[in-house]
Amino acid sequence: MRQVMSTEDLRRVTTRIAHEIVERNEGTNEVVIVGIPTRGRPFADRIARVLSDIEGREITAGSLDIGMYRDDLDTRPRTRIGPTEIPENIDGKTVVIADDVLFTGRTIRAALDALADLGRPGAVQLAVVVDRGHRQLPIRADFVGKNIPTAASERILVRFEEIDGEDGVWVDQGGDG
Amino acid sequence: MNHLLSTEHLDRSTLEELLDEAEGFAEVLTRPIPKVPALRGKTVATMFFEPSTRTRLSFEKAAKALSADTVSFSPGTSAISKGESLKDTALTIRAMGVDLIVVRHTATGAPWRLAEWLDIPIVNGGDGAHQHPTQALLDCLTIRQRFGSLDGLKIAIVGDIKHSRVARSDIFAMTTLGAEVILVGPPTLLPLDPEAWPVSVSHDLDSVIEEVDVVYLLRVQTERGGASVFPSLAEYATRFGMTPERFSRLKPEAVVMHPGPMNRGVEISYDVADDERALILEQVTNGVAARMAVLFRLLGGEHDA
Numbered sequence: 044m045r046q047v048m049s050t051e052d053l054r055r056v057t058t059r060i061a062h063e064i065v066e067r068n069e070g071t072n073e074v075v076i077v078g079i080p081t082r083g084r085p086f087a088d089r090i091a092r093v094l095s096d097i098e099g100r101e102i103t104a105g106s107l108d109i110g111m112y113r114d115d116l117d118t119r120p121r122t123r124i125g126p127t128e129i130p131e132n133i134d135g136k137t138v139v140i141a142d143d144v145l146f147t148g149r150t151i152r153a154a155l156d157a158l159a160d161l162g163r164p165g166a167v168q169l170a171v172v173v174d175r176g177h178r179q180l181p182i183r184a185d186f187v188g189k190n191i192p193t194a195a196s197e198r199i200l201v202r203f204e205e206i207d208g209e210d211g212v213w214v215d216q217g218g219d220g
Numbered sequence: 221m222n223h224l225l226s227t228e229h230l231d232r233s234t235l236e237e238l239l240d241e242a243e244g245f246a247e248v249l250t251r252p253i254p255k256v257p258a259l260r261g262k263t264v265a266t267m268f269f270e271p272s273t274r275t276r277l278s279f280e281k282a283a284k285a286l287s288a289d290t291v292s293f294s295p296g297t298s299a300i301s302k303g304e305s306l307k308d309t310a311l312t313i314r315a316m317g318v319d320l321i322v323v324r325h326t327a328t329g330a331p332w333r334l335a336e337w338l339d340i341p342i343v344n345g346g347d348g349a350h351q352h353p354t355q356a357l358l359d360c361l362t363i364r365q366r367f368g369s370l371d372g373l374k375i376a377i378v379g380d381i382k383h384s385r386v387a388r389s390d391i392f393a394m395t396t397l398g399a400e401v402i403l404v405g406p407p408t409l410l411p412l413d414p415e416a417w418p419v420s421v422s423h424d425l426d427s428v429i430e431e432v433d434v435v436y437l438l439r440v441q442t443e444r445g446g447a448s449v450f451p452s453l454a455e456y457a458t459r460f461g462m463t464p465e466r467f468s469r470l471k472p473e474a475v476v477m478h479p480g481p482m483n484r485g486v487e488i489s490y491d492v493a494d495d496e497r498a499l500i501l502e503q504v505t506n507g508v509a510a511r512m513a514v515l516f517r518l519l520g521g522e523h524d525a
Binding site: 095108110112115116124125126127128156157160161 | 240241243244245247248251252253255256257259286370516520
């Protein structure tokens with residue numbers, strides 16, 4: 044396993060993305076951050092923390108579970124259904140979806156469906172720690188921590204202190220994983 | 221988990237996973253659009269050989285909230301013999317392309333037979349006086365929402381234990397989740413060998429009322445010969461009913477539950493049934509979420525790796 048981002052890299056990337064969100068949206072008054080469980084959640088929380096510092100007010104991130112919206116429920120191993128908690132009404136707001144890795148785009152498609160059942164956002168943007176390519180759908184990220192070209196057989200592991208006990212990004216060369 | 225037939229052999233982690241997922245589905249049910257596409261294209265059949273309002277509606281609502289289609293089979297009032305005809309009926313429904321069958325039957329064990337005959341998941345919606353596992357799930361979900369956990373809680377199950385599939389399912393689920401269960405009722409309504417279960421037994425509700433966290437009242441089942449095994453409904457109400465006087469002696473945070481349909485004035489007084497600490501309607505609401513968790517678990521793709 045090869046480490047491609049350190050704790051410090053992850054911190055800098057989060058700070059930069061938070062600033063980009065403020066710049067793109069001319070502030071955060073109309074912005075709602077939601078993380079996709081499991082590891083989109085700590086990423087969203089960290090972005091919200093930086094945004095709170097920048098904006099000088101308390102900004103909390105939400106959680107958007109997409110387990111019930113996947114198009115491959117029949118074929119992939121079941122994952123646990125996580126919580127969906129949206130801190131405020133999203134109608135007309137700009138929703139920034141946060142996730143750890145952008146890969147095929149299917150998770151994000153499911154997230155867009157899930158959002159549509161919760162309200163009608165004015166706009167939806169996407170922030171990811173890593174974009175590893177191999178898209179199967181016409182989806183792109185608005186805010187990317189790092190582009191990491193990968194082989195389809197490789198695995199990207201984004202780890203967060205809150206869940207995994209350490210921060211950083213690793214590439215696993217595949218095989219059994 | 222390929223079927224849900226009984227709570228007896230469900231381990232703690234499976235129960236907790238189902239309850240965790242039910243919490244997620246409970247949140248879905250509070251949304252402006254209380255529906256998710258998780259089981260789109262699946263068909264759930266309900267086969268109820270015994271009258272039911274809430275269980276059947278609850279399963280159908282759960283299936284629809286997951287975007288599954290539902291079909292239902294009722295034998296009506298015609299006499300359907302057991303054995304071959306149950307099998308033929310089930311095979312016929314299966315041949316229509318049904319993905320899961322919820323079955324309620326007067327005969328103990330009928331859901332197990334279906335599980336042997338068919339190659340699709342079977343959910344026991346109540347078999348005789350034996351098991352009613354989704355009721356136990358919704359009860360545990362309701363208790364967990366109120367107390368955070370069942371660990372260390374004292375739960376009295378009161379009334380006609382002998383004929384109650386609700387009690388049989390609750391006993392196993394509640395004790396597996398860490399609660400202590402006390403069965404309370406007249407000797408004629410208790411099973412012959414309660415020692416076989418992880419419970420204690422009392423014949424006197426008043427002696428336990430002050431120490432329990434949950435009083436779970438069972439319905440007096442006149443259709444299962446309930447009224448013939450104690451002198452009168454009035455006497456039952458006096459000795460085992462949740463009267464306002466008994467209610468006032470409960471711990472301040474203790475709650476009252478009932479699987480419905482209630483006989484107001486018998487096992488529960490009119491006033492207590494409407495109290496904020498009577499969780500009867502919460503149980504009904506949670507029933508939909510708990511059944512969604514079961515359907516999703518059985519139909520939503522492969523099992524946990």
